[in-house]
Amino acid sequence: MPRDPDTPIHCGPRHVAIIMDGNGRWAQARGRPRLYGHHAGARRVREVVEACPGLGVKYLTIFAFSTENWKRTQVEVAGLMSLFRRYIIKETRALAERGVRVRFIGDRLRLxxxxxxxxxxxxEHTKTNDSVHLTxxxxxxxxxxxxxxTRRLAQDVAAGKLAPLDVDEQTLPRYLDTHVLPDPDLVIRTSGEARISNFLLWQSAYSEYEFIDTLWPDFTAAELARLCHSFGARDRRYGAVRA
Incomplete structure (x- = not known):
């Protein structure tokens, strides 16, 4: 759901997306196994979600596990899958009570x-909530x-539901996992790495980026607030020139 550049927006980011990087290095720096860092990182999510309403952030999207992360050791992958199950069980009530709506994006077939x-x-449990939309x-x-x-779009073309000449840059987003979400205004990557790692490639075409040195388990609500306030000073022209 791309944003119309002519529509006035809140001075801070309405949609923040975060590449939560650095869990493993955080743990190793403390002489602990990598999974220890992932558990610390999961606890950090709660603080960030709770901070969003006060910062005017309506949508928060977090990168929990990529299609490339299956290349990690079997022990780490199994530990992460166990962590995801435990996180959902533990946090469901708190998320619902805080009015958080949760969605998942990605290919579920391998899970x-x-x-x-x-x-x-x-x-299902959070579908009527509207305080924060956590993806x-x-x-x-x-x-x-x-x-x-693209596969689903091609199937609709083949079935005669969509004419090939009607396919444009407004069409494809309707088939993306994020079709009900606005594009991210601000993408944050922690841990000092300066790459996007295959995250929201289409949606972040006009996002602002912040690459910060903080490892994810050390990321705080105060740092999120600082980045949101910094975002408000940026001049977002979407390719145009101010008169």
Whole structure:
């Protein structure tokens, strides 16, 4: 759902997307296994979600597990899947009580049935909430998302539901996992890496980026506030020139 550049917006970002990087390095710096850092990072999510309403952030999208993360060790992947299941079970009530609506994006086919069931239950349990829209990217990759969207679009063309000449840059977003969400205004990547790692490739075409050195388990609501306030000073022209 791209934003109309002529529409006035809140001076801060309405939609913040975060690449939560640095959990493993944070743990290793403390002589602990990488999974220790992932658990610390999961706890940090709660603080960030709770900070959003006060900052005017209506939408928060977090990158939890990428399509490339399957390349990690079997122990780490299994630990992460267990962490996701535990997070959903533990946080469902708190998320619902805070008025948070949760959605998941990504390809669910490779995930285990128990995790998929928990994801479905959390989405259903929070579907009427509107304080913050929390989107969790799980087994998500931007290229994979575009490929899956293009496949569905091609099926509609083949079925005669869509004319080839009607396909334009406004058409494809309707087939993306994020079709009900506005594009992110601000994308933050923690841990000092300066790359987007296949995250929201289509949606972030005009997003502002912040690459910060803080490792994700050390990221605070105060730092989020600083980045949101900094965003408000940026001149977003969407390719145009101010008169």
């Amino acid at each position: 285990d049935a128990k995790l998929i069931d928990l994801m479905d239950q959390l989405e 969790i990217a799980l087994n998500y990759g931007g290229r994979d998302e575009v490929a899956r969207a």
